[in-house]
Amino acid sequence: MSLRPAKPKSRNAFECPRPHLLGLLIAALLAGRAHAAAPSADPSNGVVGFDAGFFPSGMAPKVDLSRFEKSGYVAPGVYRGDITVNKQWRAHDDIVYASVPGADNSQPCFDAAALKRYGIDLQKVIADLAANPAKKPLPDGKFCGTLGDYIPGATVDFDAATQSLSLSVPQIYLQRSARGYVDPSQWDPGINAVVVGYNANAYSTQNHGSTQTTGYLGLNASLNLGSWHAYQLSSLSVSGDGHSHYQNASTYAQHDILSWRAQMVVGDTFTPGDLFDSVRVRGARVYSDDRMLPQSLRGYAPIVHGLADTNAKVTIRQRGYVIYEANVAPGPFVIDDLYPTGYGGDLSVVVTEADGRIKEFSVPYSAVTQSLRPGLSRWSITAGKVDELNFIDQPRVVQGTYQRGLTNLITAYGGATLATGYRAALIGSAFNTDIGAFSADITQARNSTPGQSASQGISARLGYNKNIIDTGTNFAVSAYRYSTSGYVDLQSAVAMRDAAARGFGPNFVQRDKSRLDLSVNQTLGSHAGQLFITGSARNFWNYRGRQVDFSAGYSNQWRDISYSLSAQRTRDSVQQSTVGGLLNSIPGQTTGLLPNNSLTQRDTRIFFSMTMPLSKAAHSPTLNALYSHSQQAGANEQMSLSGTAGDSNRFNYGASLSHGDGNSAVSLNGQYNASFARFAGGFNDGTGYRQLGGGMSGGVVFHRDGATWGPPLGDTVGLVYAPGARGATVQNSQGATVDTNGYALVPYLTPYELNTITLDPKGAGAGVTFKSTSHDIAPRAGTVVRVNYDTVSGRALIIDTALHDGRPVPFGAEVFDEQGNNIGVAGQAGRLFVNGLTQSGVVTVRWSDDPADSCRIQVNLPRKPAKSDDYENLQAPCQPGGISAAPTDQAPSHTSALWHRQSPLRAYGGTAFFPSIALGGPEPRVRGAS
Numbered sequence: 001m002s003l004r005p006a007k008p009k010s011r012n013a014f015e016c017p018r019p020h021l022l023g024l025l026i027a028a029l030l031a032g033r034a035h036a037a038a039p040s041a042d043p044s045n046g047v048v049g050f051d052a053g054f055f056p057s058g059m060a061p062k063v064d065l066s067r068f069e070k071s072g073y074v075a076p077g078v079y080r081g082d083i084t085v086n087k088q089w090r091a092h093d094d095i096v097y098a099s100v101p102g103a104d105n106s107q108p109c110f111d112a113a114a115l116k117r118y119g120i121d122l123q124k125v126i127a128d129l130a131a132n133p134a135k136k137p138l139p140d141g142k143f144c145g146t147l148g149d150y151i152p153g154a155t156v157d158f159d160a161a162t163q164s165l166s167l168s169v170p171q172i173y174l175q176r177s178a179r180g181y182v183d184p185s186q187w188d189p190g191i192n193a194v195v196v197g198y199n200a201n202a203y204s205t206q207n208h209g210s211t212q213t214t215g216y217l218g219l220n221a222s223l224n225l226g227s228w229h230a231y232q233l234s235s236l237s238v239s240g241d242g243h244s245h246y247q248n249a250s251t252y253a254q255h256d257i258l259s260w261r262a263q264m265v266v267g268d269t270f271t272p273g274d275l276f277d278s279v280r281v282r283g284a285r286v287y288s289d290d291r292m293l294p295q296s297l298r299g300y301a302p303i304v305h306g307l308a309d310t311n312a313k314v315t316i317r318q319r320g321y322v323i324y325e326a327n328v329a330p331g332p333f334v335i336d337d338l339y340p341t342g343y344g345g346d347l348s349v350v351v352t353e354a355d356g357r358i359k360e361f362s363v364p365y366s367a368v369t370q371s372l373r374p375g376l377s378r379w380s381i382t383a384g385k386v387d388e389l390n391f392i393d394q395p396r397v398v399q400g401t402y403q404r405g406l407t408n409l410i411t412a413y414g415g416a417t418l419a420t421g422y423r424a425a426l427i428g429s430a431f432n433t434d435i436g437a438f439s440a441d442i443t444q445a446r447n448s449t450p451g452q453s454a455s456q457g458i459s460a461r462l463g464y465n466k467n468i469i470d471t472g473t474n475f476a477v478s479a480y481r482y483s484t485s486g487y488v489d490l491q492s493a494v495a496m497r498d499a500a501a502r503g504f505g506p507n508f509v510q511r512d513k514s515r516l517d518l519s520v521n522q523t524l525g526s527h528a529g530q531l532f533i534t535g536s537a538r539n540f541w542n543y544r545g546r547q548v549d550f551s552a553g554y555s556n557q558w559r560d561i562s563y564s565l566s567a568q569r570t571r572d573s574v575q576q577s578t579v580g581g582l583l584n585s586i587p588g589q590t591t592g593l594l595p596n597n598s599l600t601q602r603d604t605r606i607f608f609s610m611t612m613p614l615s616k617a618a619h620s621p622t623l624n625a626l627y628s629h630s631q632q633a634g635a636n637e638q639m640s641l642s643g644t645a646g647d648s649n650r651f652n653y654g655a656s657l658s659h660g661d662g663n664s665a666v667s668l669n670g671q672y673n674a675s676f677a678r679f680a681g682g683f684n685d686g687t688g689y690r691q692l693g694g695g696m697s698g699g700v701v702f703h704r705d706g707a708t709w710g711p712p713l714g715d716t717v718g719l720v721y722a723p724g725a726r727g728a729t730v731q732n733s734q735g736a737t738v739d740t741n742g743y744a745l746v747p748y749l750t751p752y753e754l755n756t757i758t759l760d761p762k763g764a765g766a767g768v769t770f771k772s773t774s775h776d777i778a779p780r781a782g783t784v785v786r787v788n789y790d791t792v793s794g795r796a797l798i799i800d801t802a803l804h805d806g807r808p809v810p811f812g813a814e815v816f817d818e819q820g821n822n823i824g825v826a827g828q829a830g831r832l833f834v835n836g837l838t839q840s841g842v843v844t845v846r847w848s849d850d851p852a853d854s855c856r857i858q859v860n861l862p863r864k865p866a867k868s869d870d871y872e873n874l875q876a877p878c879q880p881g882g883i884s885a886a887p888t889d890q891a892p893s894h895t896s897a898l899w900h901r902q903s904p905l906r907a908y909g910g911t912a913f914f915p916s917i918a919l920g921g922p923e924p925r926v927r928g929a930s
Helices: 019-037 112-117 122-130 490-501 915-919
Strands: 077-085 088-098 107-110 155-159 164-168 193-207 210-225 228-239 244-257 262-270 280-288 304-308 312-318 321-328 331-335 347-352 358-363 377-386 396-405 410-419 422-433 436-447 455-468 473-483 512-525 529-540 543-558 561-576 598-613 622-630 634-645 651-660 663-673 678-686 689-703 706-710 717-721 743-746 755-760 768-770 774-779 784-788 791-793 795-800 814-816 822-826 831-837 841-846 854-859 872-875
Touching: 088 112, 088 774, 107 112, 112 122, 304 312, 304 347, 312 331, 321 331, 410 490, 422 490, 436 490, 689 717, 689 784, 706 743, 717 755, 774 784, 791 831, 795 854, 822 841, 831 841
Parallel strands: 077 164, 717 784, 795 872
Antiparallel strands: 077 088, 088 107, 155 164, 193 210, 193 689, 210 228, 228 244, 244 262, 262 280, 280 377, 304 331, 312 321, 312 347, 347 358, 377 396, 396 410, 410 422, 422 436, 436 455, 455 473, 473 512, 512 529, 529 543, 543 561, 561 598, 598 622, 622 634, 634 651, 651 663, 663 678, 678 689, 689 706, 717 743, 755 774, 768 791, 795 831, 814 822, 814 841, 822 831, 841 854
């Protein structure tokens, strides 16, 4: 039977309710009626009753409401979702519910391995059960039932909307783990893929009548095979005359070693720069990776020890802010998972006993970069040959470093370097004291350069940091180093070998004598602003004079106006004693000078800047003003305007005017962040020159289903797959949207920790249903992790129907397709809301388990419109008994049905109306339910 045309009529909210409002109305009415109709029900056993007389008699057959009598009913089956324990994410795993004899509802199923994976201490559970023979023993294999029967006090709750399982377990039965901990078994190894990041720019410059055009293409490519990752960084420069230059910047392979919490790199890499100087090496490096530690164990923070007399509350403050609070049992307690909060600020610990007594003490907290928590270590081993750019002498090198936190107060560290003609050893320690944090180390080195006399010497280094809360002062001596005349560091030794190979003498390369770096920040008050001072002074054994850089400034804010004033002083005065050979330079080194030729450069710069929004409205532009004066370059004034526009602030723009030293210029720039790339352009017109430029940057991931384009990607990438959800937006991902193939890219994921990826379905069509819109993943470094979202795609229909005798279909009846999938629900006045129907055929409407309580509708879908974001309206009778499906290989006639686009019925809360939410239970997401 074909569909009959619907009579044109006006529609209002009561005739065509939004699906999510209908679902909420059903649930609210039924729940309210349950409380009114079943006063004798025992709420403790979850049994309620419904009065079927709630529905008007004679209007429709009575619907079977028995399933609503099961509180929190979950259909048996296997679901895929997130598991949380005491509100902490633990795993993304299968969630199994099964029918259990004697139980009214289906029960969750677990096994010992899963419970251990979720952080439950099985040894404590088994010991407790053994001490209480009346309790059920924990089965060795899989068991289904009430978790509280095996773990006292444990409860389980399944969230149908998010398809997640929440466990509440008493703290005594949980394994102790640091905050932010993610079990390594949940670190996702990613998929096989090729990732290419690119940055392309082109410029055309007119300068005094001549025009020059240049182009640049930078590539960052990686190949991911299993847990191996191969990287290649390169660039191509092209000039207007046709000349091009290709440069291979780096090629290496990387693999993480989970059992060591370390990374291995083979190819082009660098030695670490925390203890020795860093040099580029072609070889191999294995090193510990702090990213594999929980967030609360990264960086330095002291361990807090204390004693509680009762069940007490421990509150820890730093600079007056609460950074940690927990309840502890009577007896000694240890808090060793404080998040690092910078390099200073003693901790105030307050223990509030159950009887109201308060005990307070402080823990010193100052840190230098070498500081580690007690029991943690950091290490690195590198071997290969030095591969600095343009060096013709490339010595071999082996280097090892090790740091270990011994106590709250002491961190020990050391290392050794062996290279061709060079060796060095370092030993040192960092101290956390009441007067600040210190680091002190000494390095002994011996160097032998071909054709020159061997030398040896020592270098001593001292670091200091202190944050004085009472005065708002942060004082840091980043490093003070003094070296004897015979000491040569690794970078200088390598440069001296290369200089000798070019025919230069031993004094061609500067050798440090002393160097001081310091920084002081002073807060003047809540509204008085802040002062800063930074400085660096350096002198050399084989150069007269010194290099000095000094900066000081003040910043503050008045209402919406931010302003700052700063001054910078630089002085470079060196005189070389002797230099042999030609005037030349080595990359990374100071230019060689002729004998007794001195060079002195001094400059003092003053800067004043001000920033002010032009209004409080959204997308209001910001006015920026800058004045600078330099002894060398003169004065310069600049006024600029910048802001954002468009959906999700995708467009950034700026315009500026500048004038200085007889030159004036106007500049315009803009950037558009598309879902598949980033576009930028700029124009400059100044005295004697004009420049026009444009560029494009982004990334592309090649995977088994094709290629997916996105914005700049970073090291670790998420590949979202939501079939049929074109237009859905990935939140917090620079505006990425799902493409026509169902894919989207999520850049800059953080490896080895939890990343929440959420889809906003409002951009997708009305025919798409999301079973979940959020996933938590913990990727391994450098991977492309695939994140699958279960969707149901098809036609979104509103079908006006009636039974053969003219009565409406029962309110709340379910709609099924020919495969038995639940695709909709009956609303008011026989109106069916159907989502996910893919082809013409027969749908069945059922309102009880009795086969007689059903009817069937022949649906002939009209040709799908080019734009089908909204529901289509059809009209057809619901006939009892079987109906032969019409052939689906023929396009239905447009005269057989009236369809048009309704007002948008958008997704709400991650779903475009779930019948299961309105009717009391979710549908299994992975494998079929019984």
